[in-house]
Amino acid sequence: MGEDPLIRWDWVWNNLDDPILALLLEHLHLSLVPLLLGLGIALPVGIVCARWQRVYPWALTTVNILYAVPSIALFFLLLPYTSFSLWTAIIPLTIYSLVILLxxxxxxxxxxxxxxxxxxxxxxxxxxxxxxxxxLPVATPAVIAGLRVAAVATISMVSVASLVGLGGLGQLILSWGFDRQFATPIVVGTVLSVALAFAVDGLLVLTQRWLTPWTRMAAPRRGPRIGGGDRWR
Incomplete structure (x- = not known):
């Protein structure tokens, strides 16, 4: 007998709505909410830090200390308070996004x-x-740059939440793939995670272009050179 193919397309089509699409939407939700919450916290704190520079080292030290706590440990520390709700993943991911956004x-x-x-x-x-x-408009490129890094990092970290029964595509990889020794969900979950990261990053690039139209102003166009001199038509 030959080996099982890496991708069983019949399984993909039969499970496209549930669990694949359902877990993809959960992964997107668990990624975007921490980013929006992190941005909502980073903006006012960043404004304060920019106005009063003595506050910045304290604020950055605080978020760095929280970032030093392993995500798995933080998930389990929150379980007695948040149970198996989405907040068990959202709170740690929001904290981690602050390290980049602030x-x-x-x-x-x-x-x-x-x-x-x-x-x-x-x-x-x-x-x-x-x-x-x-x-804020002048600072927008720097803020969007931080959002792009935080988005990719958050999308990749969401999968870790599968250890506490969340995690979106992480469940597809862990519960449907590794636990059952079945390669297809592992490949599908991995590919969709990468595709989601690219899609969100591209959306943020388009958002920056929309918010900062002055950065798209093209330099004056020059016509073809005439002869061998430095004059331009």
């Missing part, structure tokens, strides 16, 4: 040129209006 938000706001701030003040912008209409 420095990017803070550095992005610090990199706003002083003359830009002064120009906004000269135009009569108050602190809130200057922050919303000037500083």
């Amino acid at each position: 420095p990017n938000v803070t550095d992005g706001l610090r990199q706003v040129p002083d003359h830009v701030r002064q120009a906004a003040v000269a135009m009569g912008f108050g602190p809130i209006r200057r922050l919303v209409q000037v500083e």
Whole structure:
């Protein structure tokens, strides 16, 4: 008898809705919610850190200490309080995303040129209006860059939550694959995890292009050179 194929397409088609699609949607939910919560926390904390620089080392040290706790240990520490709800995975993943997002938000706001701030003040912008209409848009590329790294890291870490009965595609890999010595769910779960990371990263790139249209302004086009000199048509 020959060996079983690596991918059994009949199993994929028969289980496309459940468990494959259901676990993919759970994986997406467990990835996006921590990112949004992390961004919601990193923005105000990053603004405070950019305004009062003495706060930044304390804030960064705090999130780094929490990041040092292994994810598996943190999942099990939360179980008595969150049971087997999605929050058992969302809370640790939110903490881990802060380690990436907080420095990017803070550095992005610090990199706003002083003359830009002064120009906004000269135009009569108050602190809130200057922050919303000037500083945050200028810091957007740095924030999106942090989101892209945090998104890929979070999507990969979600699978670890399968050890506590969550984890989206991690369950497909662990429960349906390794536990049953069945290669097809392992391959499907791995490929879908990578594809999800690429899709979210691409969406964030498009979001940055939409939020920062000035970065797409093309340089003036030059016509063909005339002769061998330096003149351009």
